[in-house]
Amino acid sequence: MRFSVRIACKNIRRRPVRAALMCIIVLFLSFTAFMGGYLIISLQNGLDGYRARLGADIVVVPSSAQGHGTVDNVLLHGITGNYYIPQDSLEKLDGIEGIEKKTGQFYLTSAKASCCSVRVQIIGFDPETDFTVLPWISSSITGTLGDGDIIIGADIAYPADDCLRFYGESYRVAGQLEKTGTGLDNAVFTNRRTIRKMAESAAGSIERGSLRGVDTENAVSCVLIRVKDGYDSSEVADDINIHVSKVRATPSASMIGSVADGFGSVSVFISAAAAGIWLIAVVIMIAVFALMMNERRKEFAVLRVAGASGKMIVSAVSWEAALIGAAGSLIGLAVSLLLTAPLSESIRNHFSLPFMQPDIGVVVMLSAGAVIMPIIVGVAAAVLSALRITKNETGLLLREDA
Amino acid sequence: MKLRAENVGRMYFRSSKNTNFFYAVESLDLELEEGKITVITGRSGSGKTTLINMLCGLLTPSCGRVLLDDKDLYASGDRERSLLRNRSFGIIPQGQTGLQCLTAAENVLLPVSMYGSSKGKEDKARILLEKLGIDDLWDVYSNELSGGELRRMSVARALINDPGIIIADEPTGDLDADTTVLVMELLKERARNGAAVLIVTHDKDVMPYADTVYTMEKGVLKKA
Ligand SMILES: Nc1ncnc2c1ncn2[C@@H]1O[C@H](COP(=O)(O)OP(=O)(O)O)[C@@H](O)[C@H]1O
Ligand SMILES: [Mg+2]
Numbered sequence: 001m002r003f004s005v006r007i008a009c010k011n012i013r014r015r016p017v018r019a020a021l022m023c024i025i026v027l028f029l030s031f032t033a034f035m036g037g038y039l040i041i042s043l044q045n046g047l048d049g050y051r052a053r054l055g056a057d058i059v060v061v062p063s064s065a066q067g068h069g070t071v072d073n074v075l076l077h078g079i080t081g082n083y084y085i086p087q088d089s090l091e092k093l094d095g096i097e098g099i100e101k102k103t104g105q106f107y108l109t110s111a112k113a114s115c116c117s118v119r120v121q122i123i124g125f126d127p128e129t130d131f132t133v134l135p136w137i138s139s140s141i142t143g144t145l146g147d148g149d150i151i152i153g154a155d156i157a158y159p160a161d162d163c164l165r166f167y168g169e170s171y172r173v174a175g176q177l178e179k180t181g182t183g184l185d186n187a188v189f190t191n192r193r194t195i196r197k198m199a200e201s202a203a204g205s206i207e208r209g210s211l212r213g214v215d216t217e218n219a220v221s222c223v224l225i226r227v228k229d230g231y232d233s234s235e236v237a238d239d240i241n242i243h244v245s246k247v248r249a250t251p252s253a254s255m256i257g258s259v260a261d262g263f264g265s266v267s268v269f270i271s272a273a274a275a276g277i278w279l280i281a282v283v284i285m286i287a288v289f290a291l292m293m294n295e296r297r298k299e300f301a302v303l304r305v306a307g308a309s310g311k312m313i314v315s316a317v318s319w320e321a322a323l324i325g326a327a328g329s330l331i332g333l334a335v336s337l338l339l340t341a342p343l344s345e346s347i348r349n350h351f352s353l354p355f356m357q358p359d360i361g362v363v364v365m366l367s368a369g370a371v372i373m374p375i376i377v378g379v380a381a382a383v384l385s386a387l388r389i390t391k392n393e394t395g396l397l398l399r400e401d402a
Numbered sequence: 403m404k405l406r407a408e409n410v411g412r413m414y415f416r417s418s419k420n421t422n423f424f425y426a427v428e429s430l431d432l433e434l435e436e437g438k439i440t441v442i443t444g445r446s447g448s449g450k451t452t453l454i455n456m457l458c459g460l461l462t463p464s465c466g467r468v469l470l471d472d473k474d475l476y477a478s479g480d481r482e483r484s485l486l487r488n489r490s491f492g493i494i495p496q497g498q499t500g501l502q503c504l505t506a507a508e509n510v511l512l513p514v515s516m517y518g519s520s521k522g523k524e525d526k527a528r529i530l531l532e533k534l535g536i537d538d539l540w541d542v543y544s545n546e547l548s549g550g551e552l553r554r555m556s557v558a559r560a561l562i563n564d565p566g567i568i569i570a571d572e573p574t575g576d577l578d579a580d581t582t583v584l585v586m587e588l589l590k591e592r593a594r595n596g597a598a599v600l601i602v603t604h605d606k607d608v609m610p611y612a613d614t615v616y617t618m619e620k621g622v623l624k625k626a
Contacts, residue, residue: 003516007503014503014543302499304460306513306559307488309481395461398495399451 004312007303008319018292019324025288026328026374027335028281034336034370036274039347040267041362046181046354047263051256053180055132056224057233060085060093060240060249084219085247092244093223098231103129104220106195108202110166110188117164118156121187124195132224133189137177145174148197151189154179164188167201181356225249259353266351286381293317293385300389301397310390314383321382325375333370403490403566405434405457405598409466411621412452426452428621429465434567434598439589439611442602443626444618450602451496451571453618457600458491458569459483470567488513492560492597496571498552500544506531506551507540510558523562530558534584549576557585561592568592568599574608582607 012019062085085104093102106124110116125133127145137151145151150164150171163170171194179185190198196217227233233251240249300313340357348355358366389397411429415422427449434440434457444450455461457468459475468475470490475483487493500509510527511520520527531537534554539547547555553576560568568589574582582605590611593599601608609615615626 006515010503010508298499299501301495302501303512303516304484305487305493305495305499307484307491307516309484311481312484312516393461395452395455398455398460398497398499 003308004316005319007316008323011316011320012323022285022288022321022324022378023328023331025281025285026325026378027332028277029285029374029377030329030332030370031336032274032277032281033373034333034366035339035343036270037366037369038336038340038358038363039270039344041358041366042181042344042355043263043267043347043353045356045358047256047260049180049356050182050259050354053132053136053182053184054252054256055136056252057227058225058237058240058249058251059255060223060225060244060247061221062086062089063246063248084221085223087218089244089246090218090220090223093240093247096236096240096243098228098236098239099225100228101129101131101226102223103131104223105133106192106199106219107221108195108199111202116166117159120153120156121183122150122166122195122198123187123189124192124198125189126192131226137175137189145189145191147191147193148172149174149190149194151175151177153177153185153187153189155185156188166198167204169198169201171198179356181354223247262351262353266347266353282377282381285378286385289321289381289385290388293382293389297389297392297397300386301394304394305398313390314386317382317386318379321378322375325378326371328378329371329374332374333367336370337367403596403598404436404471405567405600406469407432407453407457407466408469410453410456410463410468411465412449412456412461413464425464425621427456427463430623432457432616432623434600436566436596436598437593438613439593439599439601440614440616441608441612442600442616442618442623443604448618449621450618453623454569454571454600454602458493458567459487460493485517488517489563490566492563492565492568492592494556494560494568494570494573496575496602498549499556500547500552502543502545505541505543506536506547506555509544509555510562512559513563527558527562530561530588531555533588534558535581550578550581553577554581554585557588561588564595564597566597568597570599570601570603572603572605573601574603574605579607586611 090104093099103126105126108122108124110118110120110122123133127134137145148171151174152158152164154177156176158176159173162173164173165171171190177184177189225236227236233253237249237251240247303313303316304310344355344357347353408431409429410427410432411425412427413423413425416424418424430453432440432453442450442453452461456463459468462476467477470486473486475486478486500506501512504512507524507527508515510530511523514520514523528537528540531540531554534557536551536554539551539555544552544555553573557570557573560570570589573589574585577585586608589599589601593613601612616623617626618624
């Protein structure tokens with residue numbers, strides 16, 4: 001082993017408290033780097049997923065569903081009630097100018113009772129007019145979605161027997177969607193005919209008595225609209241809000257906007273917190289190294305007397321910092337990896353933002369960064385403070401407190 | 403090996419009435435000969451430590467040259483000078499100089515392990531510690547040693563590489579008369595084997611070993 005490595009190890013072993021202190025500072029650096037990066041990337045992924053999944057320019061929901069059952073609620077939380085757009089309002093939508101495509105969706109909440117395997121949001125789309133769900137589904141499953149088939153979101157456990165029960169009937173799971181980081185991960189998709197059947201059996205059940213009287217044949221929970229080229233989504237939405245009663249039209253840009261704003265402020269908060277912790281930790285680290293090196297002036301002088309070059313001393317100090325840094329940042333990384341799940345969960349609940357964990361490649365990169373960056377900072381701080389001392393002539397260092 | 407100082411002097415910054423510097427060592431010549439023990443005495447603050455630091459390559463002179471066998475010490479870079487110090491100089495500095503992270507044995511073997519493996523030199527280290535009467539402290543960490551034990555440890559460290567030049571700054575300051583004899587006998591043995599030895603001291607017990615004695619006064623060296 002090289003002399004500089006040997007002397008570094010001996011120094012660490014003989015000064016365990018000093019080493020442990022440095023280790024803890026480095027641990028903070030690595031934890032903050034990893035966690036900050038992880039959370040921001042997850043939120044960014046969630047936002048991207050949300051944006052990609054919306055797929056429509058305008059979302060029309062019944063005005064009675066204020067606060068509930070809106071598409072952004074479905075996307076974000078996966079919770080809705082059962083609200084439906086009145087038939088006459090639907091007909092009036094036809095008279096609005098500037099609509100290129102529109103498709104109705106029917107939402108049904110499954111009950112948490114013996115009649116249903118899971119409590120989820122069931123989204124029924126119309127295969128003839130749909131332009132948002134099918135393009136997405138077709139990239140996730142092969143084959144077609146027949147009557148009685150369902151597709152489940154990424155967060156729903158895949159049933160062993162390929163079947164889920166809703167209101168007493170069994171439905172075949174035709175596929176599972178990729179994770180989006182939105183409430184849709186907890187949703188079940190199926191075509192219009194199938195969801196009508198579910199709604200009818202639900203209407204007969206005790207849990208969904210509210211469905212009695214709903215015209216399940218024609219009712220829709222929401223209408224997704226794509227605007228013609230040359231028309232402005234918000235103007236068309238205003239038009240709908242003025243001319244069609246009992247519905248509320250929202251341009252999706254504004255929905256994304258509110259989520260993006262939320263994302264923006266949370267990620268600014270996380271970045272600021274991470275930067276603050278880094279700043280403090282780096283300052284402490286530089287100060288501790290400077291103090292530590294000062295107390296070691298005599299030690300360096302002795303090494304010089306025995307024939308060490310300035311380079312050898314800087315190298316020994318670098319090794320010491322690198323070894324301590326490696327230990328600290330690996331522990332920091334381990335702590336981070338243990339805490340990602342609970343911390344992600346609390347961020348997601350606390351801020352109600354779409355959240356999608358990065359894939360393994362990104363996690364590996366983040367981990368590497370979280371280990372390497374604090375080591376570089378530590379070694380740099382150590383080298384700088386060692387250089388400040390070794391630039392002095394040994395003859396001058398030696399006589400201090402001689 | 404021969405060490406020669408030519409016109410070597412060193413100034414320090416210090417404000418006084420007329421100037422803001424002074425010469426701690428006035429420009430002087432000195433030659434250390436093979437096989438000889440040279441002793442420098444003088445009052446505290448007369449410039450002895452400054453002079454010998456310049457002689458062993460640890461302090462750049464303000465003027466003049468230091469030649470080791472006609473090689474200018476301060477003309478070479480840090481790496482080369484450090485290696486030269488490791489191979490050719492045995493330095494016993496003023497004050498206590500033990501590395502706390504090392505045992506007595508590791509401290510003694512430091513100059514060896516620095517540029518290679520200390521294997522094979524352990525016997526030699528043991529003999530040195532025996533001659534100095536501290537071989538029982540082999541495994542003891544240096545922060546547990548007394549002043550006199552540390553002093554003898556640094557004597558052994560200075561001698562481990564069989565240096566051609568030995569420079570000692572008050573090597574017997576914290577030793578009793580008997581131990582002083584141990585150290586001086588060891589240095590005398592080295593001189594007899596061809597080393598050039600320079601000792602700065604106030605110790606009367608050292609004088610009988612001297613071949614040449616100088617006194618230093620206010621930076622000026624005079625033959626006694
Ligand atoms: N780094 C320095 N800066 C200023 N003055 C110094 C410095 N080092 C030594 N001196 C002064 O130089 C003079 C000689 O010091 P030194 O060589 O240590 O003397 P000695 O070893 O004979 O006691 C003293 O007056 C001391 O105060
Ligand atoms: Mg002195």
